[in-house]
Amino acid sequence: MRGGVKNQLTGKEYEVKSKVVINATGVFTDRILGMDNPDHESLISPSQGIHLVVDKEFLPGDTAIMIPKTDDGRVLFAVPWHNKIVLGTTDTPVEEVTEEPIPLKEEIEFILTHIGRYLTKDPQHSDIRSMFAGLRPLVKGKSKVTAALSRDHLITISESDMITVTGGKWTTYRKMAEDTVNLVAEKLQSQITCVTHELKIAVLRPVPASIEGLTDEQITTLVKQTANHEMCMTVEDFLSRRTRQLLLDARVALQKSPLVAAALADVLNKDQAWIQTQINNFKNIATHYLPH
Numbered sequence: 069m070r071g072g073v074k075n076q077l078t079g080k081e082y083e084v085k086s087k088v089v090i091n092a093t094g095v096f097t098d099r100i101l102g103m104d105n106p107d108h109e110s111l112i113s114p115s116q117g118i119h120l121v122v123d124k125e126f127l128p129g130d131t132a133i134m135i136p137k138t139d140d141g142r143v144l145f146a147v148p149w150h151n152k153i154v155l156g157t158t159d160t161p162v163e164e165v166t167e168e169p170i171p172l173k174e175e176i177e178f179i180l181t182h183i184g185r186y187l188t189k190d191p192q193h194s195d196i197r198s199m200f201a202g203l204r205p206l207v208k209g210k211s212k213v214t215a216a217l218s219r220d221h222l223i224t225i226s227e228s229d230m231i232t233v234t235g236g237k238w239t240t241y242r243k244m245a246e247d248t249v250n251l252v253a254e255k256l257q258s259q260i261t262c263v264t265h266e267l268k269i270a271v272l273r274p275v276p277a278s279i280e281g282l283t284d285e286q287i288t289t290l291v292k293q294t295a296n297h298e299m300c301m302t303v304e305d306f307l308s309r310r311t312r313q314l315l316l317d318a319r320v321a322l323q324k325s326p327l328v329a330a331a332l333a334d335v336l337n338k339d340q341a342w343i344q345t346q347i348n349n350f351k352n353i354a355t356h357y358l359p360h
């Protein structure tokens with residue numbers, strides 16, 4: 069098969085030839101199936117879930133709380149995470165799949181209203197340090213309520229032989245990979261089988277999750293380390309994935325973004341225009357993580 073890929077950092081496009089194409093694009097599964105066959109049957113029922121992050125004082129200690137059934141039958145939790153508390157989650161069916169889903173007002177209200185009675189005090193909007201939404205790629209079923217849909221994964225093969233794997237969970241990713249790789253091996257009549265069960269999960273060099281409390285000099289050193297040794301390429305990379313500052317406190321992340329951009333530019337040899345674009349791009353993303 070022939071296809072094209074685009075480097076999102078440079079804009080450069082490449083032609084790729086391969087014996088097998090695997091579509092493992094989560095909530096975007098149907099979009100790729102549509103490129104393969106515009107008349108394809110849609111597989112995914114997207115379900116939005118959100119998380120709110122508040123300060124540790126709302127749930128002191130190391131223990132998480134799980135509320136298996138709220139008044140309207142939903143699951144709620146409060147989990148200590150890097151000296152903050154993550155509150156969640158929701159299960160909202162959505163029609164449209166977007167790259168940066170935004171928490172809905174009703175979802176924020178639902179969590180704030182219900183979780184208060186299990187914490188040391190009622191969290192208010194102004195207590196939200198960061199909030200974020202994700203879309204679960206649930207496989208379509210008969211139920212109209214996404215919470216009742218299966219979380220098992222599904223593998224399909226299209227008429228053009230594209231393999232699609234979708235619908236699983238983080239916790240089942242190795243099983244998803246194993247089933248897919250073994251299917252590919254079978255199609256290619258190869259003796260090779262997946263070795264995931266023999267591989268240890270890599271323990272990476274610890275980068276602090278939060279940059280709060282670090283001096284500008286310490287942050288600059290950290291940015292340069294991740295750029296030199298972990299291929300950190302953008303401000304978002306550093307503040308959202310190498311550290312988790314955007315998820316822990318979006319305001320702090322925004323404040324420090326010019327410093328991060330300047331340090332990255334130093335290592336990556338970029339100019340002032342690049343720094344400004346990076347700051348603007350990050351601002352556009354981070355605004356959604358602030359309470360609205």
Ligand SMILES: Cc1cc2nc3c(=O)[nH]c(=O)nc-3n(C[C@H](O)[C@H](O)[C@H](O)COP(=O)(O)OP(=O)(O)OC[C@H]3O[C@@H](n4cnc5c(N)ncnc54)[C@H](O)[C@@H]3O)c2cc1C
Pocket residue numbers: 092093094095096115116117118119157201202203204205233234235236237238239240
């Ligand atoms: C709020 C929330 C809470 C959750 N909690 C849990 C939990 O506690 N435990 C659990 O096990 N699971 C949980 N999940 C579910 C879990 O996140 C998903 O089921 C899992 O990430 C699905 O894995 P995937 O590899 O199929 O898709 P994804 O993880 O979505 O990966 C798909 C990848 O494909 C990329 N992609 C898409 N289109 C293209 C394209 N055209 N070209 C190149 N790349 C592309 C995307 O950028 C993405 O990196 C949660 C989900 C949400 C939203």
